[in-house]
Amino acid sequence: MAKVGIPRALLYYLYYPAWKTFFEKLGAEVVVSSPTNKTILNFGVSRAVADTCLPVKIFFGHVMSMIGKCDYIFAPAVTSLGNKAYNCSKIIGLPNMTRALIPECPIILDPEINLEKGRYHFYQNIYKLGRYFTHNPFKIKKAVEEAWENNLAYQSKMFDEGLTPVEAIDRMCQGKQQPDSDLASAPSLTIAVIGHPYVIYDEYLSHRLIHRLQSMGAKSLTSEMAPEKALYDAARKLVGTPHWSFETDIIGAGEYYLEKKVDGVINLSVFGCGPDSMMVTFVQHRARELNAPFLHLSLDEHTSDGGLLTRLEAFLDMIKWKERTCV
Secondary structure (H helix, E strand, O other): OOEEEEOOOOOHHHHHHHHHHHHHHOOOEEEEOOOOOHHHHHHHHHHOOOOOOHHHHHHHHHHHHOOOOOOEEEOOEEEEOOOOOEOOHHHHOHHHHHHHHOOOOOEEEOOEEEHHHOHHHHHHHHHHHHOOOOOOHHHHHHHHHHHHHHHHHHHHHHHHHOOOHHHHHHHHHOOOOOOOHHHOOOOOEEEEEEEOHHHHOOHHHHOOHHHHHHHOOEEEEOHHHOOHHHHHHHHHHHHOOOOEOOHHHHHHHHHHHHHOOOOEEEEEEEOOOHHHHHHHHHHHHHHHHOOOOEEEEEEOOOOOHHHHHHHHHHHHHHHHHHHHHHO
8 A cells, every 4th residue: 555645744734634535535545744843853954955944944854754654745836726826935846845855755746736727727637646546537536525525624623613723633533532621711811823824733833832822821713713704805904815825814814803802913923934024014013003912923943932931921911911901
């Protein structure tokens, strides 16, 4: 049985249940890399050029950690999902960068996903991918349909049950049950966390931000817990038609939760991310207009737990002080 390796990085947090379903329905075994750790980060840093952003360095580290454990590495080139909104160059060029920097890696499965080129181009590339495992077009079609259904169920579970992608993946793919929340005290604050999913939900990269907020008595809200259309409308309100694929996750989610009057907004981004440097500014200015607490956390490979924790504690203390003085 062929083994397909899926690095636990970048678009993994958006599409893993669909990818897993697709390959398993074609008879392949799906292998996922371990959660990010220092060894994986060091692997990636050792291969990447200096100006590569941290999430891509981590992706390279995950690829290197899977050498010898699988026959293929799945790294699609996701250019656009439609509406004339495009991913940044690091995601579009990911397969080529991986081949160049990690020549010893297994065969890379790299279908181009560009809905701006039409459905025929999309399905042609998916069928080409499926033929690595079967020449039966009906089997590939069935795998695509089930993968799509699983993706819709994944998105619905996050929205309906207020789960993060990691929690939803654990429940859908690993069979883990949701922990008993009745024993936990009710959160005193509601904080919106905006940013790229592959930054927020990689616990090593984000320094377990969501868990830290929970332990400090704050409930976290993310873009996955809001209606997709509402996020798109909120982004259009600030910047017009979005041109970056993640504008709804950052600008849209920021505006949406600011209008919902959450207690505060935290933006989590990585140092040197060009699109983020533009997108975050819109939300920051909007938070100033509404006199809403806003914290921008910029991460790199040298960010320490202590420094992040200090800023987080100070931010929550400031919100609590503001609420007390405004009563």
